[in-house]
Amino acid sequence: QKEVEQNSGPLSVPEGAIASLNCTYSDRGSQSFFWYRQYSGKSPELIMSIYSNGDKEDGRFTAQLNKASQYVSLLIRDSQPSDSATYLCAVPPGTASKLTFGTGTRLQVTL
C-alpha cells in the first residue's frame, strides 16, 4: 500500500460546480495534512493545511479530515477555469521520517 494515494484523474467538472478531490494515507500517526496546487511548469503552492478532524474553510476551499478512516479531501466550490491544475496531497513527518506526497489529481474545469 502506498503511503499517500490519490486518483490521478483527470477530474473534469463544469465551471461553477463543486470539485471534490480525495486522498488516503496509511500512517495512523499522521497529525497534519497539506494540499498543494501545481500549475503546469510551476512549483507547487500550499493552499490548505488541516490538523484536526472535521472541516476547515478558506474562501472557496474546504479541507475535510477523517483520521479514523484515514482520508483527507479538498472541496473547491464555484470552480473556475483558473482552478485547472494538479492538486497534491502531502503528509508531514509523523511516525514516518519525511514529508510524503501523493502523485496528484489533475483537475480540469470546463466552460
Place this chain on the structure above:
Amino acid sequence: DGGITQSPKYLFRKEGQNVTLSCEQNLNHDAMYWYRQDPGQGLRLIYYSQIVNDFQKGDIAEGYSVSREKKESFPLTVTSAQKNPTAFYLCASHTGTAIEAFFGQGTRLTVV
C-alpha cells in the same frame, strides 16, 4: 521577504558534466528536501535533511549528491553518473513541527 530561493531557474548540462543546483531558505526551517519531477509525473524524492550535517537518501538518490553544512542551504549536485538528468528539480523546506511546508520556484535542467 522570507522564502526559498532556487537558482538558477534554467540550467544546461553537457554530457559527462557535474552541475550544482542551489537551494537557500531564510525561513529558519529545519528540514529541507529535493524532488525531481518529469513531465506529467508526480514528485520523486531525491534526498532530504532534517538537521544540519545529516541527510538521507530518498527513492532516486543514485547519480545525485547533497550537503547540509548550513541550516539555510541544501545544494544538490547532479553527477555524470545520472544518465537521464533532464527534469524539473524542486526544493522544499519545513519547520521541525511541520506546520507548513513551502517550495522554491524550481530549476529546469536540460542536457545538451
